[in-house]
Amino acid sequence: MQQQAFAEGTLPLYLRVRDQLAGQIDKGVLTPNTRLPSERILAEQFGTTRVTTRLALAQLEAEGKIYRSNRRGWFVSPPRLIYKPTHDYSFSDNVAAQGRVPETETLDVTATEANAWLATKTGLAVGDPVIWLRRRRQIDGRPVLVENIYLNATRLPGIETYDFNRSLWKLLREQYGVELKGKRIEMYPTALVDPQASAIGVTAGTAGLYVTRCSQDGQGGFIEFDEEFWLHDALSIQVEVS
Amino acid sequence: MQQQAFAEGTLPLYLRVRDQLAGQIDKGVLTPNTRLPSERILAEQFGTTRVTTRLALAQLEAEGKIYRSNRRGWFVSPPRLIYKPTHDYSFSDNVAAQGRVPETETLDVTATEANAWLATKTGLAVGDPVIWLRRRRQIDGRPVLVENIYLNATRLPGIETYDFNRSLWKLLREQYGVELKGKRIEMYPTALVDPQASAIGVTAGTAGLYVTRCSQDGQGGFIEFDEEFWLHDALSIQVEVS
DNA sequence: TCGCTCATCTGGTATAGACCAGTTTGACGA
DNA sequence: TCGTCAAACTGGTCTATACCAGATGAGCGA
Structure with a gap:
């Protein structure tokens, strides 16, 4: 069971995933109320597991950048x-x-x-x-x-x-x-x-x-x-x- | 790998753990700025794992009932x-x-x-x-x-x-x-x-x-x-x- | 055409275990 | 007595996997 190497400027993996997604939101690639890819797909894309992916998603949720709809998926938050x-x-x-x-x-x-x-x-x-x-x-x-x-x-x-x-x-x-x-x-x-x-x-x-x-x-x-x-x-x- | 039975009124385990800890805080058993037992000890006490215990702790943190001090532990929040x-x-x-x-x-x-x-x-x-x-x-x-x-x-x-x-x-x-x-x-x-x-x-x-x-x-x-x-x-x- | 059923997709909850990196503490030596 | 330093302890991060339960949509039957 290999461990994370804290590569790429020592940022934890879940924060690097966060940054990638946040960048797509800020740049307008993902627009308000769009659904993100499912957790399983994101995990595969970033080469990690659902648990870590969910950490990144929870971080973005705490920042108010995305929200979730029960068992339907994650969505980009509209303006406040x-x-x-x-x-x-x-x-x-x-x-x-x-x-x-x-x-x-x-x-x-x-x-x-x-x-x-x-x-x-x-x-x-x-x-x-x-x-x-x-x-x-x-x-x-x-x-x-x-x-x-x-x-x-x-x-x-x-x-x-x-x-x-x-x-x-x-x-x-x-x-x-x-x-x-x-x-x-x-x-x-x-x-x-x-x-x-x-x-x-x-x-x-x-x-x-x-x-x-x-x-x-x-x-x-x-x-x-x-x-x-x-x-x-x-x-x-x-x-x-x- | 047996699964949770959702016993005791269908509440998920992490919320039952939350309720137990919240009760101790509300009743004054745990007073402001007291340190909680470590995650590993809580997990053992509640017969579960650290991951689930951390879910309960994160819940209480989100409610503002406890806070964490980096690598020192979890503490009961003082009044706002x-x-x-x-x-x-x-x-x-x-x-x-x-x-x-x-x-x-x-x-x-x-x-x-x-x-x-x-x-x-x-x-x-x-x-x-x-x-x-x-x-x-x-x-x-x-x-x-x-x-x-x-x-x-x-x-x-x-x-x-x-x-x-x-x-x-x-x-x-x-x-x-x-x-x-x-x-x-x-x-x-x-x-x-x-x-x-x-x-x-x-x-x-x-x-x-x-x-x-x-x-x-x-x-x-x-x-x-x-x-x-x-x-x-x-x-x-x-x-x-x- | 319309409504229903069911397979499939989604996130929600949970287990078990591992290593990493600060903090604390206690034993030991000066 | 006091400072030092290493062991022990804490939360932080991560893998791999499993089953549960609600949402959805395709397809079938009336």
């Missing part, structure tokens, strides 16, 4: 969506403005009550009525996030009867005259685990970005708390302050 | 630092305020000129003089970020002569009377690659968060452009707007 969480705008409008095709699916709508965790996040009391909304959102047919939205049911009576497959922000403004003002946003990178991972259709452990957003109206009253689980390679966040 | 990039404050003060011990090292100070990339980011013209500063910052002895800072040399004459192992923000205020006002922040998750990975002392491919921050003074003049490479498990970002 520019996302400004401090703005009030519609996901759909934002995606469309960047030349992409958005899609929103409502997974679940449930009337429930605030638990301790939600209470500390929102300022509600434990037991206050909330509407819990779960949605999945896609860009160009690829699911990029799932979200849990908790709406102040007292402040927004009857909201559970509306169609949620559209902009929530517009719904609040048009039906309730609510303009979201204050926001408290928190985010950090983490891995997606079930149930979010399977809702997006990725394996548990895929890198993600966890974003929460607590919005109030002009008077400081709590309106909605949004908890988003993004694929890590799907977005670039921008914030401007003056 | 709360970081408000829209605020003007000192890294050192912020870390200390959260009961941790900060440290800053200046790696490099170079007088150079704005290239095309920096020009588009800052509004400078290509060729304008800038001071390029590289720093590494630690929390409780663990390097958590490296940064490239580009300072407007025209606006801040002689700044390269100061000590940079302290708060840059205070330096600007005290020596130049500059209050940073406008900020444009951009960030996205990605993997750390060299030279940043080796500067922090992690292997290439470790998950990170890339943050850039462009700051101006009250009159909209460009002051500094900051490019930060964070370990992904080291921080939680908070932004508030009204």
Whole structure:
């Protein structure tokens, strides 16, 4: 069982494979959403095994250059969506403005009550009525996030009867005259685990970005708390302050 | 070569190993910065191989629950630092305020000129003089970020002569009377690659968060452009707007 | 033409073992 | 007592192979 010689400038083999593939992506030989050759074929091409090839692929995935679709293959990542969480705008409008095709699916709508965790996040009391909304959102047919939205049911009576497959922000403004003002946003990178991972259709452990957003109206009253689980390679966040 | 039976509720073995370790961390059996048993010992304890054990460890690493120190072992991650990039404050003060011990090292100070990339980011013209500063910052002895800072040399004459192992923000205020006002922040998750990975002392491919921050003074003049490479498990970002 | 079935392709999970290259530690000698 | 140095230990990289399970598409039958 011969061993790697660490030839060619001491770079490990899996990083040399990575560099080859990254070069093809950067040079445009492989374009966004193209499928890469299968792991077995790549392994043969590079004269190595699937295990090492997968190391290289995992590296590129961590960098956000490629993504995987469960048991279908590896694909070149499209550009990141520019996302400004401090703005009030519609996901759909934002995606469309960047030349992409958005899609929103409502997974679940449930009337429930605030638990301790939600209470500390929102300022509600434990037991206050909330509407819990779960949605999945896609860009160009690829699911990029799932979200849990908790709406102040007292402040927004009857909201559970509306169609949620559209902009929530517009719904609040048009039906309730609510303009979201204050926001408290928190985010950090983490891995997606079930149930979010399977809702997006990725394996548990895929890198993600966890974003929460607590919005109030002009008077400081709590309106909605949004908890988003993004694929890590799907977005670039921008914030401007003056 | 017998195969896994997918027993015990169909969870794959590496996720069951993950759950066991995660449980010990959540219950406080393993406390922050404690070293885990070695991969070989864990593999033996769980009746599996190193490869599978490493899968479980990589999963926990992706979730930000553990981190590795090169060839020294795996350690339990401490709590994330709360970081408000829209605020003007000192890294050192912020870390200390959260009961941790900060440290800053200046790696490099170079007088150079704005290239095309920096020009588009800052509004400078290509060729304008800038001071390029590289720093590494630690929390409780663990390097958590490296940064490239580009300072407007025209606006801040002689700044390269100061000590940079302290708060840059205070330096600007005290020596130049500059209050940073406008900020444009951009960030996205990605993997750390060299030279940043080796500067922090992690292997290439470790998950990170890339943050850039462009700051101006009250009159909209460009002051500094900051490019930060964070370990992904080291921080939680908070932004508030009204 | 349309729907279904099944072979085939894909990645997902797992075993067993090997050598490489820094880190740590403990025994030993000055 | 203290420094040195080698052994032992750690993760890092790699080979070779196997079976599992979901996705896909070709082909067949209604």
